[in-house]
Amino acid sequence: MTTKTISPSQPLPQEEGASTKKLSIITYGCQMNVYDSERMAGVLRQGGYELTPDAGQADLVLMNTCSIREKAEQKFYSELGRLRRLKQQRPGMMIGVCGCIAQRARGEILERAPYVDLVFGTLNVSRVLDLVQQVETASEPVLEITDKVLDGDLGALPVQRDSRVTAFVSVMHGCNKRCSFCVVPNTRGPQVSRPMPIILDEIRGLADAGYREVTLVGQNVNAYGSDFRPHRSDFAALLEAVQEVAGIERIRFVTSHPLDFTQRLIDAMAGLDKVCEFLHLPFQAGADRILKLMRRGYTAEGYRDLIARIREAVPNLALSTDVIVGFPGETEEEFLETRRMLELVRFDAIYLFNYSERPGTVAPGLPDQVPLADKKRRFDGLLNMQKRISLAANLAYEGGTYEVLVEGPSKKDSAKLTGRTRTNKIINFPADPSCIGQLVPVRVTQAGLYALSGERESSRVEMPVIAGV
Numbered sequence: 001m002t003t004k005t006i007s008p009s010q011p012l013p014q015e016e017g018a019s020t021k022k023l024s025i026i027t028y029g030c031q032m033n034v035y036d037s038e039r040m041a042g043v044l045r046q047g048g049y050e051l052t053p054d055a056g057q058a059d060l061v062l063m064n065t066c067s068i069r070e071k072a073e074q075k076f077y078s079e080l081g082r083l084r085r086l087k088q089q090r091p092g093m094m095i096g097v098c099g100c101i102a103q104r105a106r107g108e109i110l111e112r113a114p115y116v117d118l119v120f121g122t123l124n125v126s127r128v129l130d131l132v133q134q135v136e137t138a139s140e141p142v143l144e145i146t147d148k149v150l151d152g153d154l155g156a157l158p159v160q161r162d163s164r165v166t167a168f169v170s171v172m173h174g175c176n177k178r179c180s181f182c183v184v185p186n187t188r189g190p191q192v193s194r195p196m197p198i199i200l201d202e203i204r205g206l207a208d209a210g211y212r213e214v215t216l217v218g219q220n221v222n223a224y225g226s227d228f229r230p231h232r233s234d235f236a237a238l239l240e241a242v243q244e245v246a247g248i249e250r251i252r253f254v255t256s257h258p259l260d261f262t263q264r265l266i267d268a269m270a271g272l273d274k275v276c277e278f279l280h281l282p283f284q285a286g287a288d289r290i291l292k293l294m295r296r297g298y299t300a301e302g303y304r305d306l307i308a309r310i311r312e313a314v315p316n317l318a319l320s321t322d323v324i325v326g327f328p329g330e331t332e333e334e335f336l337e338t339r340r341m342l343e344l345v346r347f348d349a350i351y352l353f354n355y356s357e358r359p360g361t362v363a364p365g366l367p368d369q370v371p372l373a374d375k376k377r378r379f380d381g382l383l384n385m386q387k388r389i390s391l392a393a394n395l396a397y398e399g400g401t402y403e404v405l406v407e408g409p410s411k412k413d414s415a416k417l418t419g420r421t422r423t424n425k426i427i428n429f430p431a432d433p434s435c436i437g438q439l440v441p442v443r444v445t446q447a448g449l450y451a452l453s454g455e456r457e458s459s460r461v462e463m464p465v466i467a468g469v
C-alpha cells in the first residue's frame with residue numbers, strides 16, 4: 001500500500017476572482033484513490049485551492065482513505081490524530097475524510113472524531129467543491145454519502161495530475177465480482193463503466209498536454225463494458241480505440257481478473273503495439289479449494305494455462321500478481337500450492353498480503369481462521385523466495401538496451417533521471433532533464449531488486465533501432 005501526498009505540478013485554470021487557499025490531499029491505497037485525489041485537486045483548483053505538499057500549511061486537508069485491510073484503517077486513524085493536533089494549533093483548518101473508510105463507516109467518523117468537518121463517499125468525488133463550500137458557510141460538519149454513481153463522476157472532470165508524462169485514467173467504478181475476502185464491492189458499489197467517448201476525450205486531452213503514457217485503471221478493467229445495455233463494447237475495443245490516439249505512445253492497465261481475460265483481449269495485447277508487455281494479474285491462492293472459498297471462479301491450473309497463452313502471444317511479458325496468505329482454513333499443504341505457483345510462473349513482482357478480516361464480507365464467517373503467527377511465517381517464507389525470483393528476473397536485463405519513458409528526476413538521487421521500461425521496470429540513469437517526457441534507449445548496467453541502473457545510449461538516438469524512439 002502506498003501513502004502519498006500529491007504535490008503541485010500542473011497548473012489548471014482557476015475561476016476568476018477566486019482567492020487562493022492551500023490544499024493538502026493525503027492518499028492511501030490503490031491507483032483508483034490516486035486518480036480520485038487528482039480529480040479532487042482539479043475540481044478544488046476551480047474554487048481557488050492550490051496544492052501544498054505540507055499539511056501543516058493547509059487550509060483544507062483531505063484524507064482519501066483505504067479500507068482494503070485492517071492495517072490501512074489503523075494507519076488512517078493514527079494520521080487523523082496527528083491532524084487533530086495540527087488543527088488545535090490552527091483552528092481555521094478544515095479536515096475532510098473521503099474514500100473507502102468514509103463510505104463504509106459513514107457517520108461513525110464524525111462521532112469518533114468530531115473535529116472532522118466533512119465526510120463524503122467514494123461516489124461523491126465530483127461534488128467535492130460544493131461540499132467544501134457548504135462547510136465554509138455551515139456551522140456543523142457536512143456528511144454526504146451516495147450509493148449510486150453520480151453522472152458527474154462518469155463525465156469529464158478537471159484532473160490535476162502528479163506527473164506530466166504518465167497519467168491514470170479511470171475506465172470504471174466499482175466491481176461486480178464478489179470475492180469473499182474483499183470489501184471493495186461494498187465500498188465502491190457495482191461496476192459502472194465510463195462511456196468510451198468520455199474516456200477517449202480525456203486521453204486526447206492528455207496527449208495534447210504532452211502526456212505519452214496512460215494507465216487505464218479500474219477494479220476489474222477487463223470486464224469493461226459488460227455493464228453496458230445494450231452490450232456495446234469491451235475492453236479490447238477500448239484498447240483499440242486508445243491505440244489510435246496520436247501522441248500517446250504507451251498503454252497500460254490495472255487490475256485484470258483471470259476470469260474475464262478473453263482470447264480477444266490476448267489478441268489485442270499482442271496486436272496493438274502501444275500496449276506494453278506488462279500485466280498485473282492477481283491469482284490470490286494456489287490451492288483450488290481455497291480459490292473456491294474465495295469465490296474466484298478459476299482453478300490454479302486454469303490460471304497457469306491462461307498465463308501460458310498470454311506469454312505465447314506476448315513474448316517478453318513481465319508479470320506481477322497479488323497473493324493472500326492465511327485465508328480461513330488454509331492448511332500448510334494448501335499454502336505450499338501457493339508457493340508452487342510462484343515457483344512455476346516466476347512473476348517479476350508480487351504484492352503479498354496477510355489475510356485481513358473485513359466487516360461485511362463472507363470470509364470472516366468461514367471456519368478455521370489462521371493464527372497470526374502462521375500467517376506471518378507463510379508471508380516471510382514467500383517473500384524471501386520471491387525476492388530471489390524478482391532479482392533473477394531483473395538480472396536478465398543487465399547488458400540489454402531498452403526503450404525508457406523518462407518520467408522525471410530520481411527521488412533517491414537528484415543527479416539522475418527515472419523512467420520505466422515497457423515491462424514496467426523502474427530504471428535510474430544520469431541524463432539531461434531535457435529528455436523528461438521522451439522515449440530514450442537506456443543500457444542496463446546493474447540490476448537491483450526493485451530498480452535497474454543504466455546509461456543512456458546516446459549513439460543510438462538517431463537510429464530507429466527501438467520502436468518509438
Ligand code: SAH
Nearest residue numbers: 181182218219255282322323353354355356
Ligand atoms: N481489483 C482490485 C483488487 C483490489 S484489492 C484492484 O484494482 O487492485 C487489491 C488486493 O488486495 C487484492 O487483489 C487482494 O490480494 C488484496 N486483498 C483484498 N482484500 C483483502 C483482505 N481482506 N485481506 C488481505 N488482502 C486483501
Ligand code: F3S
Nearest residue numbers: 175177179182184219
Ligand atoms: Fe475485490 Fe475481487 Fe473485485 S478482489 S475488487 S471483489 S475482483
